[in-house]
Amino acid sequence: MIGYAGRCMVMRMTVTAAVAGATGYAGGETLRLLASHPQIQVTTVTAASSAGARLGDIHPQIAPLADLVVQETSVRTLAGYDLVVLALPHGRSASIAAELEAAGETGLILDLAADHRLTDAAEWERYYGGDFVPAWTYGMPELLHAGETSARIQRQLLADATRIAVPGCNVTAVTFAIQPAVAAGLVAAESICATLAVGYSGAGRGVKPHLLASEALGNIAPYGVGGTHRHIPEIIQNLEAAGGSDVRVTFTPVLVPTSRGILATVVAPLAPGIDDEDVARAYEVYADETLIDVLPAGTWPTTGPLTGTGRVTISATIDHRAGTLVALCALDNLGKGTAAAAVQSANLALGLPEYTAVPLIGVAP
Secondary structure (H helix, E strand, O other): OOOHHHHHHHHHOOEEEEEEOOOOHHHHHHHHHHOOOOOEEEEEEEEOOOOOOEHHHHOOOOHHHOOOEOEEOOHHHHOOOOEEEEOOOOOHHHHHHHHHHHOOOOOEEEEOOOOOOOOOHHHHHHHOOOOOOOOOEEOOOOOOOOOOOOOHHHHHHHHOOOEEEOOOHHHHHHHHHHHHHHHOOOEOHHHEEEEEEEOHHHHOOOOOHHHOHHHHOOOOEEOOOOOOOOOHHHHHHHHHHOOOOOOOEEEEEEEOOOOOOEEEEEEEEEOOOOOHHHHHHHHHHHOOOOOEEEOOOOOOOOOHHHOOOOOEEEEEEEEOOOOEEEEEEEEOOOHHHHHHHHHHHHHHHHOOOOOOOOOOOOOOO
């Protein structure tokens, strides 16, 4: 079964699209992927302070869409499209989405912000504040549900969706690294520790003193320390979906002087009697996943080969002396961490081949 947007695609073969917040990093990367999509045509881009500018002057890398003029973000400019992508700041997405729904817009809407990710109103209040809105279908096709040996349930939910919340980039890295072990009961889910090296594009395009090159180059800077980072409840929500109980996560992201990429190191105590074969067997859940590669034993993920792609690399090994599982995940925070996940999820909802316009080949050096 496919929703309205999918039926529209089948009838017309071309999906019309608008991207709000098009001048930011997330919006720009989404546009880059959609510009090569054979069945999605972007005809409108919007932003706030950049309204009136030529898109090519802001994102010169997206030559096919360079002549589009950035418009103001409003229901009027976003109405009437089969697909609307909201790459807006937290809090803004929910309000514009509500206005679109009130206006009777029934096409597919993707939210790249956090507004529609969380299912728990108390957690939203604790980490974000402001009005809580119901969660949309979660845009992680590879999310495991308790008892699954492959991610069938989440893909079916996305195939039926008209509203999709795209995951946080850090959340994606941590979830992919540890969910097979949680789902298989290999680790104590109440004692997970995740430390992430994160490229500066993850902080957005806004001009802030600590994000200037003069401050960032040669500097390694932690942030969101001590249980304060907003992605924590989203990680817990995912691992509970995978079958974890009493999930607790110590989460520490660290900005490193690179533009793109996340390397997540996730450590958790092993359950009694778990050995290397158990770990290898648990991570076979990714064997048929096109975008996730589990590396051979003794090989560790790096971010460079994944730049510009929707791919993920993972390794998991036992620290026998410490009695812990060490799981690592590398990805491009703007790729599978944001835009590639959005396009992949949109394809499922539109009834298109899942990996259309999701890049599989990286850029090197």
